[in-house]
Amino acid sequence: MVKFATSREFSQEEVGLALRNHGMHLEGLRYPITPIGMHYLLIHFDIPFIDPTTYELPIVGRVRSPLRLSLGDVKARPAVTMPVMMECAGIGRAHLSPRPVSAPWHDEAIGCAEWTGTPLRPILEEAGLLDDVAEILFTGYDRGIDQDVEQHYERSLPLEEALRNEVILAYKMNGQPLPPQHGFPLRLVVPDWYGMTSVKWLKSITAIAEPFEGVQQALLYRYKQSEEDPGTPVTRKYPHALMVPPGIPDYLSRTRHVRVGGILVEGRAWSGFGTVERVEFSSDGGRTWADTELGEPVGRYGWRGWSYEWEAQKPGEYELCVRATDAAGNRQATNVDEVWNVGGYGVNMVQRVPVTLS
């Protein structure tokens, strides 16, 4: 069951999760590749402590030849390096009303790292999937209790998604061994999907014949309109654009103060459904929109820079907004009620940044 809050006050539980689960500072949108330590984190249980020298990953289940790969085995396989924009499915949850009580993300559950790893598909082929395999289950070493069930964190992918060429087992982030909090020594990286899919601290990979019904798959990470609604699974990232908040902040309230003049507003945009083809900016709370200038995408699975020269001339209060449209024609929601759902997933309403111009 999901608990809800209706006030703008947050519970001890939410603050505890906010302190553990690092958000990316939005000024970090300036970097095409998010510097190490600035990337968001969502860690369901504790960070496990794993000895890489004895680490082994079993690939088991409905396969002809079960495998056990050491870290050396994984690193000896063909390597790919690629930027992947990752976003927590819970982004924007704190904007909802009523608000599901969980990690109280606003707009900061993002990051775009350069991941190095080896493609999963050839490993599955080597293990020899049996004909009845429906899904691939990824189990992490992180263990705890969620929804009153003791569990390892684990999630599955439909077979055709697991076989995508760009799905990798990653052992480096920004050219360095994975930091413990990002899945050391080995994690899954699934481009285009929300971050919950990219299971960290891999303990095993299991080919299964029936859909996985674990807590993180059948109960959570589903778009539901009520607790009774079975809902639909959370999968790919919806289009989303964010800006570096311009000007300077107030320490406590984070309200922005901007000086009159020509102001270069910039940020990044992404979608799991195709290239971002349009990013629009508004300085009047979304009443009128103007196209921004788009930069080159940072790789096929990264994000895309955009910028807009805002002629900020008249002192006063403004609400700056930005919204993205992707190649599939998906555009961000203007209103948070359009995207409300029980778990608070995939909330991609337009960012709103109030600024005082003086």
Next chain:
Amino acid sequence: MVKFATSREFSQEEVGLALRNHGMHLEGLRYPITPIGMHYLLIHFDIPFIDPTTYELPIVGRVRSPLRLSLGDVKARPAVTMPVMMECAGIGRAHLSPRPVSAPWHDEAIGCAEWTGTPLRPILEEAGLLDDVAEILFTGYDRGIDQDVEQHYERSLPLEEALRNEVILAYKMNGQPLPPQHGFPLRLVVPDWYGMTSVKWLKSITAIAEPFEGVQQALLYRYKQSEEDPGTPVTRKYPHALMVPPGIPDYLSRTRHVRVGGILVEGRAWSGFGTVERVEFSSDGGRTWADTELGEPVGRYGWRGWSYEWEAQKPGEYELCVRATDAAGNRQATNVDEVWNVGGYGVNMVQRVPVTLS
């Protein structure tokens, strides 16, 4: 003025600060040197974006020969590398009642990185301090509004503290260039003092003849019993021990579930007033205490490991506690009311970890 909250509900402002200001995961206490990206952060304003190729640090004010050091100049000077345990002065604030509204730290505002830099003292000597110099002022590039005053973040050190041999200008953290969020390209590191002293993103160093009266010095970071109380400055870290919470967590509440048996409880302890000489453990909420086994300190300015074999035999509810005593005889407070102050600084009461044993 400091605002106060009396309920266990947290404001939007506090949650916003919790999401930006990363806490160290307490399971990270396992590492003698905190892995990059796991170290706590307290960023008052925004992370500035600084071009290292044109970066110059002026050393000015009451000096005979003002200097301008490029990053190359700084790196060409003698280098030292040392572990320094850093702790935010606001640690424990969220345990207070009434609670000052600011970063709602519980126990996670910690980290122990290995910093590389060059000693400050020879640089000040080269600049030639005039006889009337009382303090050295460190100004950062980070700019914003606090207590209704627009400011760069800046703080001073009394001259004798600034001249301590172990005060360095650091350009590496754990052997790598500083990440942007930790002060790239150059920051101050002042061992033994709370973190607010170690000014990030250094913009200038100024020798001054009068005590600095800026917001972060004269108004904030003072131990005050009332708003009218001028208070005393926050300086060195009080003794503090923390444990890796044993067992497994509940996702939302973070309550701990532990299985009956012999349980190795471990953690780290530190003090800015001298070596930690004793760490005690309690499994009954602090009614009875037992000495733990101490490890070697991680350098002169790092922290010290400790461990305790807890014979956890009888199922039920327990409150695990740990407390440190340093060489100067300072011991942690048992009760949060003993350490209450207006700003919520230096709150070093004993950690309390409720666990369910089954």
